[in-house]
Structures are given as C-alpha cells and as structure tokens.
Amino acid sequence: MIPAAIVLSHDEQRERLRRGCPEAVPRSHVIGDPCADQIRISAPFREEYRTALGIRPGQKLVLLTSTWGERSFLGRSPAPGAPSDPGIIRRALAELPVDEYRALAAIHPNAWHWHGGWQIRSWLEPYIRAGLLVPTPESDSWKAAICAADAFIGDHGSLTLYAAAHGLPGLLASFDDDCVAAGSPMARLGELLPRVSPSLPLRQQLAHAARRQPGDARIARAAAQVTSRPGEALSRLRELCYAHLGLAEPVDPVVPRPVALPVERTAPRRTPLAQPLFVATRFTDAEAGEEGPGRPQVTVRRYPAALQGERGTHLTDPHVVVEEGEPEERWAGVADIVVIRRSTPRGPTPAPERLFTRHPGCIVVAVPAPAGSAGDCTLHLRDGREFTARWGGSAWWTEPAVAASALHAWLTRDEEDDAAEVTIDVAIGPEPAGSDADAGESPAPLPLSLSLSLPLVPPLPGSRPGQPAQRLLRLETPQPPVDGQS
Amino acid sequence: MGAGDMWDERRLNAFPAAVPGPPSRWGTVAAERTVLGVIHNVTSATRLLDLLTVFDGDPRVAVQFTCTGSSPFGGGIAEFITAHELPYVSWDEVRKSTFDLAISTSRGGDLQQISAPIIGTPHGAGYNKTLRREPGAGSREPGAGSRRLMGWRRSG
Numbered sequence: 001m002i003p004a005a006i007v008l009s010h011d012e013q014r015e016r017l018r019r020g021c022p023e024a025v026p027r028s029h030v031i032g033d034p035c036a037d038q039i040r041i042s043a044p045f046r047e048e049y050r051t052a053l054g055i056r057p058g059q060k061l062v063l064l065t066s067t068w069g070e071r072s073f074l075g076r077s078p079a080p081g082a083p084s085d086p087g088i089i090r091r092a093l094a095e096l097p098v099d100e101y102r103a104l105a106a107i108h109p110n111a112w113h114w115h116g117g118w119q120i121r122s123w124l125e126p127y128i129r130a131g132l133l134v135p136t137p138e139s140d141s142w143k144a145a146i147c148a149a150d151a152f153i154g155d156h157g158s159l160t161l162y163a164a165a166h167g168l169p170g171l172l173a174s175f176d177d178d179c180v181a182a183g184s185p186m187a188r189l190g191e192l193l194p195r196v197s198p199s200l201p202l203r204q205q206l207a208h209a210a211r212r213q214p215g216d217a218r219i220a221r222a223a224a225q226v227t228s229r230p231g232e233a234l235s236r237l238r239e240l241c242y243a244h245l246g247l248a249e250p251v252d253p254v255v256p257r258p259v260a261l262p263v264e265r266t267a268p269r270r271t272p273l274a275q276p277l278f279v280a281t282r283f284t285d286a287e288a289g290e291e292g293p294g295r296p297q298v299t300v301r302r303y304p305a306a307l308q309g310e311r312g313t314h315l316t317d318p319h320v321v322v323e324e325g326e327p328e329e330r331w332a333g334v335a336d337i338v339v340i341r342r343s344t345p346r347g348p349t350p351a352p353e354r355l356f357t358r359h360p361g362c363i364v365v366a367v368p369a370p371a372g373s374a375g376d377c378t379l380h381l382r383d384g385r386e387f388t389a390r391w392g393g394s395a396w397w398t399e400p401a402v403a404a405s406a407l408h409a410w411l412t413r414d415e416e417d418d419a420a421e422v423t424i425d426v427a428i429g430p431e432p433a434g435s436d437a438d439a440g441e442s443p444a445p446l447p448l449s450l451s452l453s454l455p456l457v458p459p460l461p462g463s464r465p466g467q468p469a470q471r472l473l474r475l476e477t478p479q480p481p482v483d484g485q486s
Numbered sequence: 487m488g489a490g491d492m493w494d495e496r497r498l499n500a501f502p503a504a505v506p507g508p509p510s511r512w513g514t515v516a517a518e519r520t521v522l523g524v525i526h527n528v529t530s531a532t533r534l535l536d537l538l539t540v541f542d543g544d545p546r547v548a549v550q551f552t553c554t555g556s557s558p559f560g561g562g563i564a565e566f567i568t569a570h571e572l573p574y575v576s577w578d579e580v581r582k583s584t585f586d587l588a589i590s591t592s593r594g595g596d597l598q599q600i601s602a603p604i605i606g607t608p609h610g611a612g613y614n615k616t617l618r619r620e621p622g623a624g625s626r627e628p629g630a631g632s633r634r635l636m637g638w639r640r641s642g
Contacts, residue, residue: 004587004603009612016613033611034536068559109528113561137528158610165611179615186614226611237607238540244587244603245519250544257539 005240009033010228016183031236032229034256035143039166040230042147042258049148052261053133053141055102056396058429062092062103062206063149063168064132065142067157068110071176075111076155088153088173088196093130094307095202095314098277099300099397099428104133104149106142106159129275130304141262151206156180156190164189164223169209171196185225192219201314231256274339274401276305276331278318281409297425298409300402305331319408321401324355335359337404339366352380364408366400375399379407397428493527493553493560495576504550504573506583517548519586522575522602525551526592527559528566533591533609535570549573552580554595 006028008014018025042049055061066073077087092103105124112120117136124134135141146152146163152170154160156179163170175190193213197205213219229236234254242249284297305320306328319336324344326332338355347354352365362382366389369376377400379387389403406426505512523538525531534551541547551572553563567574575583585602591609 003597003606005605007605007607009608013613035533036611038536109532109562110559113528113559113563116561137532156615158614161611161614181614181616184614185612234540237537240605241521241540241587241589244605245521245547246586247519247546252543254540254542 003027004244005029007031007237007240009036009233010185010225012183012185012225012228016181029236029240030228031240032231032233033227034233034237036162036165036226037231037233037256038259039143039146039162041256042143043166045258046147048261049144049259052263053102053104053145053148055148056099059099060096060101060150060206061145061148062096062101063106063145063152063154063159063163064089064092064103064173065106065152065154065157065159065163066108066111066173067155067159068108068114069176069179071155071174071179072108072111072157073153073155073173074105074107076174088202089124089127089132090307090309091196091202092153093127093132093304094309095303096206097203097301097303097429098131099302101203102131102133103127104135104145106145107134107137108157109137112137126306129271130307131275135262140259143259144262147259151210153196156186158186160189160193161186161223161226164193164219165226167214167220167223169206169213171205171209185222188222188225189219192216192222203314273325273327274323276326276328276335277302277321277401278305278308278315279303279321279337279405279408280315280318281405283409283413285413295423295425296410297427298406299427299429300405300409301429302405319405320361321405322359323401324351332359334361336361337364337366337401337408338362339401339404340368342368342371356382363411364404366404368400375403377403379404381411402426402428493555493557493563495553495555504575506550506575506579506585515545515548518546519548521547521549522580522585522588522600523549523551523572524588524590524592524595524597524600524604525553525563525567526590526594527557528562529559530557530590530592530609531563531566533607534589537589537591537607550575550585552577554597556595557592 004027006017006024008017008028008030009032011030014025014028014030017028050061053061064073066075069075073088077089089103089105096103105127107120115123121128121134124132128134133145135145142159143162146159146166146168149163149168152160152163152168153173154163154170155172155174156176160170160172170193172190172193172195175195177187177190180187180190194205194209196202227233234256238249238254280301280303282299282301284299286294286296302321303315303318308315320331320334321337321339322331322335324338324340326335326338338359340351340355344351351367355365356362364382365380367378367380369378374391374394375398376388376390379389379400381387387407389400389407391398391403403426406424410422410424521538521541523534525534538549541549551567552575553567555577566572581599583601585600588597588600588602588604589607590597590604591607593606597604
C-alpha cells in the first residue's frame with residue numbers, strides 16, 4: 001500500500017523521514033498543525049474559556065495532561081496507599097490553595113476509553129471532590145483548557161508540546177524516554193522542562209517555572225517545532241485534498257475557527273456539601289502609612305482537608321472549616337469553624353447551640369445573613385459572643401466561611417486589643433510582597449482587594465449566659481464607604 | 487471495559503449505515519466526490535474531524551467514515567460515531583467500494599484494502615513517539631519501521 005501523500009507538520013520531520021525512509025520524501029507535504037493554529041487563534045478568547053470552565057477571576061488554572069500507557073502521567077500516579085509518594089495529581093490538589101488555583105486533567109482518549117470514563121472518574125473522585133475538572137477527552141476541551149491555563153504539568157504526550165508551544169510554563173510529572181523519537185521536539189522538551197521535584201512545594205516549582213521559562217529561548221525553539229507553517233495548516237491541507245479530488249477549491253478561504261466553548265459537564269456528581277478545608281491564615285497588624293493608620297490584614301489560604309495526609313510542609317497551623325452536615329467524623333469532630341448552609345431551616349433549637357454540641361472542637365459557627373446580603377453573616381462564638389460580619393464589597397469568595405476564618409485569625413492573633421470595632425483587609429492568595437514565595441511574580445490573584453473591618457466592643461465581664469454581649473465584626477472595602485450599619 | 491472492549495461493528499446496527507461510494511438516485515445532495523475518513527480509535531477520530539473541516543460548506547464533496555477495527559483502543563468508537571452522527575460504512579463495504587480520497591490519521595489496519603489515494607496525517611503534535619515492537623504496534627515516526635514506505639504498519 002502506497003500512500004498518496006504523507007502530511008507533516010514541520011520541515012524537521014522531513015529530515016527524519018529522509019533518514020528513515022527516503023523513498024517517501026517525494027510524497028511528503030509539510031502543512032503545519034491545525035490544532036496549533038486553532039489554539040493560536042483562540043488565545044484572545046482566554047477569558048471566555050475560563051468562564052466556561054468555571055475558573056474564577058484571578059485563579060490560576062493548572063493543566064494536568066496525561067498521555068496513555070503505564071509510563072504516562074496518569075499511569076505513574078501512585079495509589080493513595082503510598083505515603084512516601086502521594087502522586088502528583090494528589091499533590092496538585094493538596095498543595096495548591098483552592099481559592100487561587102484550579103486544576104484540570106486532560107486525559108488521553110486511549111487511556112479514557114481503555115478503562116472507561118466511569119472508571120477514570122472513579123479513580124479521580126477524591127480529586128474531583130477537591131475541585132479537579134475532568135472533561136471527556138473527545139471534546140475540544142483540551143484546547144480550550146490550554147487557552148485558559150496558566151501552567152501545565154505533563155508528560156511525553158502531545159499536549160505537553162501544544163501547551164509549551166502556547167507559551168505555558170510547565171513541569172514534567174513523568175517522561176518515557178524510551179518511546180520518544182530521538183531528535184523530535186518532544187525529546188528536546190524532555191531535556192529542557194523541569195521534572196516535578198518530590199521534595200519542593202509544588203507551588204514553588206510552578207512559580208519558578210513561571211519566572212524562568214517564558215524567557216527560555218531553548219524551550220521556545222523546541223516548542224516552535226509544533227508547526228513550521230503557522231496559520232496555514234487547513235488551507236494547505238485543503239489544497240492537497242482538492243488536488244487529489246480533481247476539484248477546484250471553493251472560493252471562500254478556509255480558516256481555523258476559535259475552539260468551541262466547553263459546555264459539557266466537567267464536574268459530574270456535584271455534591272450539596274462543601275468540602276472540609278484546612279485554612280491557613282496570616283495576620284498582619286495595622287501599620288501607619290502616609291495616609292494615616294492602616295488596617296490589619298488577614299490572608300486566607302484554604303486547602304482540601306481530605307488530601308493532606310502526612311505531608312503538609314505548605315501548611316502551618318491550619319484551622320479546620322466544615323459545613324453543617326459534614327458526614328466524616330474525622331473532620332466534624334475537629335472542626336474549628338462550622339458554616340451553616342443558607343438553606344438550613346430555622347428550627348426550635350438555635351442552630352449555633354446545636355452545632356457547638358455536635359462539633360466539640362468548634363469555636364465559631366457562621367450563620368449566613370438572609371439571602372441578598374452576599375457573604376454577610378453572624379458569627380457565634382462558643383462563649384456566647386456574637387459578631388455581625390459585613391462585606392463592604394463582593395467577590396466570589398466573600399462568603400461566610402472566609403469571614404469566619406478571618407475572625408478566627410483576629411481572635412487568635414498574638415496581642416489583645418479592646419477596640420470595639422475593627423476593619424480588616426482580607427485577602428485570598430499571595431501574602432504581602434516579600435513574605436511569599438510567589439508574591440513577586442504574579443499580580444494579586446484577587447485584584448478587587450476587598451478589605452475586612454472587624455469592629456470590637458469592650459470586654460465582657462458582666463455577660464451572662466443567655467444574654468450574650470454583642471460585638472460587631474464588619475468586613476468592608478474602602479469603597480463604598482462604611483456606613484456603620486450592623 | 488479495557489482489553490475486552492474491542493471495536494465491534496455490530497454495535498452500530500441500530501444506526502443507519504451510509505451507502506458507500508458515489509451518490510445513488512435515492513440521495514438528496516448529489517455530491518461529485520466521496521471522501522472516506524478512516525477511524526482507528528477515538529483519538530484518531532477527533533483529529534480526523536478537525537481535518538475534515540476543510541470540506542465544510544462544499545456540497546460537491548460527501549464524506550463517509552469507516553473503522554479499521556485494528557486498534558486496541560476500540561472503546562468509545564461506536565458512541566463517538568453515533569454522537570457525531572457520522573455516516574458510517576462497514577469495513578467490508580469499504581473493501582468492495584471505491585472512493586475518491588481517503589484520509590487516515592493513524593497507520594494501523596489494512597489500509598491497502600482501501601481503493602482510494604490515501605492522505606496520511608499525524609493525530610498528535612507531529613511525530614514524536616516510537617511504539618514498542620509488539621504485535622499490532624508500529625512506529626509513529628515518519629518513515630520509521632517498515633520498509634513498505636512510511637511505516638504503514640499497524641499502530642492502532
């Protein structure tokens with residue numbers, strides 16, 4: 001059987017063809033790569049792809065790409081029973097704060113269909129619960145994900161090359177040198193891209209890659225080998241096809257179109273219950289600035305509790321947040337904060353009392369304010385005190401759970417203070433510049449820069465059970481102005 | 487699932503098969519040429535659909551699909567063909583018919599049984615992998631492996 005035409009995506013392949021099968025060279029046609037072209041022209045629609053995938057403003061999307069076979073990223077991900085190496089998918093979900101990062105697994109269709117989609121999703125279920133997106137691979141979602149992503153962790157599969165060609169910084173979770181053709185761009189990327197380190201925090205490795213790789217001409221050269229006819233693949237292919245068909249090409253040009261927006265369900269089996277979180281907060285006291293006294297700041301970083309295991313060098317002194325109804329005793333019993341769901345009906349027994357009994361370790365119960373007030377809430381303490389928390393601005397993360405964690409940080413700070421009322425700037429994400437591994441290389445993940453105000457009333461020597469004194473905790477931004485209403 | 491889930495054309499019984507080859511008098515659009523898209527597995531099929539967009543909007547060209555049945559990764563093909571409403575021609579019919587052009591994004595199967603000029607393309611980012619020499623495995627490097635021109639051996 002003699003093919004009429006052998007389509008290549010880069011001139012470099014013709015040289016390899018010449019070495020391997022010189023008689024085929026006259027039939028070879030370098031047309032470029034239609035997928036690379038499509039990704040390139042889809043790049044301007046990054047925000048649309050991110051929205052369709054459910055990525056929040058400011059979040060970094062990490063693309064986990066796996067080819068098929070036992071030496072692939074997925075094939076090399078150890079079972080949960082291996083405490084010494086929890087696997088990189090687990091690490092990505094465990095070590096990257098949930099508010100700042102999302103992860104999407106792009107699985108090769110050969111792996112997907114060999115095992116079955118149900119099986120793949122079942123194996124990944126603990127990570128899906130923690131927020132991992134797992135689109136069905138036959139869709140265009142991998143291309144949309146590359147456009148939407150900020151970084152990738154891959155292997156020797158094609159998506160590594162497409163992602164690198166798109167300019168994404170990346171790490172290699174595995175790489176099968178044995179099956180990669182010598183002299184191919186993939187082989188070169190295998191030499192150039194850093195392997196995931198088992199000992200360094202993943203966030204630090206991604207930050208390092210994001211700092212170093214964009215300026216690395218060697219990576220750019222290797223990745224550019226995805227096509228030597230950028231933008232031309234479809235028109236060259238059409239020319240080739242119509243020449244064989246003996247037809248004149250249509251008058252209208254054929255041009256790559258932007259990748260369709262992913263609409264399929266990327267998060268199957270949605271749960272009504274928020275996952276238990278380990279929350280690390282960092283309290284910084286107010287510092288006087290040129291514009292008068294500043295505000296204390298709290299940075300909140302949240303991580304899936306269920307994936308932490310024995311590791312956790314990325315976590316110091318976290319508190320545990322669960323939602324009311326958490327079924328796992330290992331989290332319910334140790335929760336520091338319990339958040340009542342907005343849909344909880346008001347029963348005869350006040351919910352806070354009920355929950356302090358149910359959760360022996362709990363010190364804060366957050367009760368959402370009535371619908372329409374965004375993340376405002378009442379925060380009940382075990383000692384009977386009560387705070388009213390109000391956000392002065394709104395973002396997707398200004399929710400009662402974050403207000404409760406900010407209060408937790410305020411209450412557990414080192415110094416005591418008798419202020420009746422306080423305003424705290426609350427941030428999800430990088431800590432103040434200079435104190436964080438990646439604060440310098442990326443803008444604040446949430447540019448809304450909401451602030452939190454925490455008004456405190458004086459101490460409560462005369463308070464009696466049943467007559468709890470009330471403190472006022474307010475969460476405010478500078479704009480709109482604080483109106484003082486509780 | 488897994489190894490036992492090979493491609494089985496009979497799973498498409500419920501789906502109306504395309505009439506192979508040139509248009510018959512029962513057709514509505516009388517295309518002048520017929521192109522055969524060759525599916526090996528879902529991976530190659532997704533790329534195939536990307537490539538076949540070159541025929542969008544041209545009623546002179548009809549596209550039909552077949553599956554070689556050669557790939558170990560046969561799972562999901564029937565669902566893919568059904569979901570995308572691909573006009574399907576059985577491999578047996580393909581062997582008895584003539585097409586004006588065939589496009590194949592993988593190298594497996596008895597492609598020599600197709601009566602048509604064949605355009606072979608990669609289904610990934612160029613040619614980066616060499617497959618280990620196992621039964622049914624070939625090479626995805628351009629020209630590596632077979633001396634019968636371009637490694638047109640089974641590679642799934």
